[in-house]
Amino acid sequence: xxxxxxxxxxxxxGVSKVFPNGEVALDNVSLTIDEGDIFGIVGKSGAGKSTMxxxxxxxxxxxxxxxxxxxxxxxxxxxxxxxxxxxNIGTVFQGYNLLMQxxxxxxxxxxxxxxxxxxxxxxxxxxxxxxxxxxADKLGAYPxxxxxxxxxxxxxxxxxxxxxxxxxxxxPTSALDSFTAKEILRLIKDINAKLGMTIVIxxxxxxxxxxxxxxxxxxxxxxxxxxxxxxxxxxxxxxxATKMLLDFQx
Amino acid sequence: xxxxxxxxxxxxxxxxxxxxxxxxxxxxTVGLAYAIGLPLGVLLVCLGKxxxxxxxxVHGVLSFVVNTGRSIPFLILMVALxxxxxxxxxxxxxxxxxxxxxxxxxxxxxxxxxxxxxxEVDAGIVDAAKSxxxxxxxxxxxxxxxxxxxxxxxxxxITTIMIMNFSxxxxxxxxxxxxxxxxxxxxxxxxxxxxxxxxxxxxxxVTLIQLLFNFLAAKIDKRLA
Numbered sequence: 001x002x003x004x005x006x007x008x009x010x011x012x013x014g015v016s017k018v019f020p021n022g023e024v025a026l027d028n029v030s031l032t033i034d035e036g037d038i039f040g041i042v043g044k045s046g047a048g049k050s051t052m053x054x055x056x057x058x059x060x061x062x063x064x065x066x067x068x069x070x071x072x073x074x075x076x077x078x079x080x081x082x083x084x085x086x087x088n089i090g091t092v093f094q095g096y097n098l099l100m101q102x103x104x105x106x107x108x109x110x111x112x113x114x115x116x117x118x119x120x121x122x123x124x125x126x127x128x129x130x131x132x133x134x135x136a137d138k139l140g141a142y143p144x145x146x147x148x149x150x151x152x153x154x155x156x157x158x159x160x161x162x163x164x165x166x167x168x169x170x171x172p173t174s175a176l177d178s179f180t181a182k183e184i185l186r187l188i189k190d191i192n193a194k195l196g197m198t199i200v201i202x203x204x205x206x207x208x209x210x211x212x213x214x215x216x217x218x219x220x221x222x223x224x225x226x227x228x229x230x231x232x233x234x235x236x237x238x239x240x241a242t243k244m245l246l247d248f249q250x
Numbered sequence: 251x252x253x254x255x256x257x258x259x260x261x262x263x264x265x266x267x268x269x270x271x272x273x274x275x276x277x278x279t280v281g282l283a284y285a286i287g288l289p290l291g292v293l294l295v296c297l298g299k300x301x302x303x304x305x306x307x308v309h310g311v312l313s314f315v316v317n318t319g320r321s322i323p324f325l326i327l328m329v330a331l332x333x334x335x336x337x338x339x340x341x342x343x344x345x346x347x348x349x350x351x352x353x354x355x356x357x358x359x360x361x362x363x364x365x366x367x368x369x370e371v372d373a374g375i376v377d378a379a380k381s382x383x384x385x386x387x388x389x390x391x392x393x394x395x396x397x398x399x400x401x402x403x404x405x406x407x408i409t410t411i412m413i414m415n416f417s418x419x420x421x422x423x424x425x426x427x428x429x430x431x432x433x434x435x436x437x438x439x440x441x442x443x444x445x446x447x448x449x450x451x452x453x454x455x456v457t458l459i460q461l462l463f464n465f466l467a468a469k470i471d472k473r474l475a
Contacts (some may be wrong), residue, residue: 057381086383097378100473101396111382113392142472162382 008032009166009198010056015065017051017222025051027222028065033200033215035165038192040213040230041202042245047219049202050170056200057091057168058082070165087115090159094171096151098143104130104154105139111161129157133187149180156187160195167191169201173208185211206249210234218242257443261435265451268431271345272455275417275427278349280410283356290316290357291364292390298365300373302386319358324416327351328423345427348420356413363409367401368394400471407463411456418452428452 010033017026026048033039041049054060055067058074067074069085077085090111098107105126112122130136133153143151152172159167169188173181189212192199201213209216209230216234217227220241226233237243258265294316296302297309322330328351332342335350371394379393395402418429428448436445 059377059381083383083385086381089381091378091381093374093378095372095374097372097374099375099393099397101399101470102472110379110392114379114382114384114388144472144474168381 008034009037009070010200011066011068012052012055013066013068015055015062015067017048017055017060018063024222026055026062029219029222029224030065031217031224031227033198035198036192036196037215038189038199038201038213040209040216041200041219042204042206042209042216043219043241044204044245046221048222049204049219051222052219053091053168053170053200053202056166057089058086087111087162088164089166089168090162090164092152092155092159092167092169092172094174096143096148096155096175098151098154098158100143102142103139104135104141104143104146107143107154108157108161110158115162125161126157129160132160132191133157147180148176149183152176152180152184153187156184156191160191165198167197167199169199171203172201174203174205181208182211188212204245206234206245218245254443254447257441258447261431261444261447264431264435265428265447268426268428268448269451269455271426271430272414272417272428272452275345275348275352275420275425276410276414279352279356279413279417280406282349282353283360283409283413284406286353286357287360288364290361291368292394294361294365295368295394296386296390302376302389316358316361319354320362322355324351324355324419325422327355328420332423343424345420345425348417348423348425348427352413352416352420355416356409359412360405360409363405364402367398367405370401371397400467400473403463403467403470407460407467410459410463414452414456414459 012029012031015026015029016024018024029052041052043049051060055062056069061075070088072085074082074085099110102110108126108129109122112125126139127136130139133156135150135153135157138146138150143154146154172188173184176184185208188199191197201208203209213230215228216230218225218233218239218241220239225239225241226237233242234246237246290312294309294312297305297312331351331354335347336342338350339346341347375393375397376389379389384392417427418432420427421430421433424430428451432445432448435441436448
């Protein structure tokens, strides 16, 4: 068990997640993510990355241990409280998960609709976010007419709509070509610098963590095998799982 | 052909009246049956495996009721429900009485149509809404239903045409409508020409309904570039 830092925006304490079929997704994981971090979670398929993201995003509960977000133990709260915390967490998905029957503007405004934000204020926020992600001219377009990179920009704008304090990114570039992927990573870095947001990225791609993450954790078989400053973890790998990830990078 | 036209002119009043009654039965049934079938379809999806609030037992019971409703042949249902129709609308015969078996036959069918349409919605979109803190009601109203509108419209056209076909059978309980006219003025009077004319009228109505809803679905569908 490795603990990084003492207090943080996100804390996992002795977290295990066992699925009903007996499969252990996470095994006694403890981790702290501090405010303003761009934190990379890497590992091969089945290492437990997605489960960890779902735990942080309050989409699932641990079998054992505590998940604390903003100091609040999310395992012991009611649905209404959980929904309030979720509004402070924006999520960007690998498959974009945009509402296909809604225009770009209405996609970005969706989280604001859920919080019953005044329409005029929501519209202004949409325009502001579309400008931030470079899609000011696409507000009336529908997702089906956008490229992969543009869809991911819409998804990022949508994730930022409620001004969350945490942005979770689930393989944000794996469906994109390398040029577009670089642009999206640059955008994520900009958001972190401009808004001071804590960003958690899960990826199987070492290039992604090297490009944007200041801290990285390596998962293998549901366990934390290495964690620390990204440079330290990737330049001096101590664990065979990290070495293998580095060896298999193209 | 000229003779067919002559017969049409002779029976135009009857055919017009039959058309109006058929349209009344069809659209009144569509409205009432959707009021039951739509929420039922939503419930089937939400209670099913991977749904918003899965419950194996309730889903099993609901599914059984829907399957049973769909299995009973319409003609049998119609005759069996004459007494019930008398209790609900005050009479066992006529167009309004026919609405009772029509609605009961159509609602389970609609619920399956709705279920299929809603199941087409990408689970990732529902996950995204959950991650934003959407309540189940918000997910149904703002994600599942709007995202499946093109499929719902296509299902709507299939359902409407099916109900129109069923309404033709209600001629057996003197409900009026084109089916009744075909039986009374065609079959019983041994006038094949009336039957042919009524079939042509039905084909025209069905084609118009299909074209209208196909157009609407294509116009509303934003899922493809």
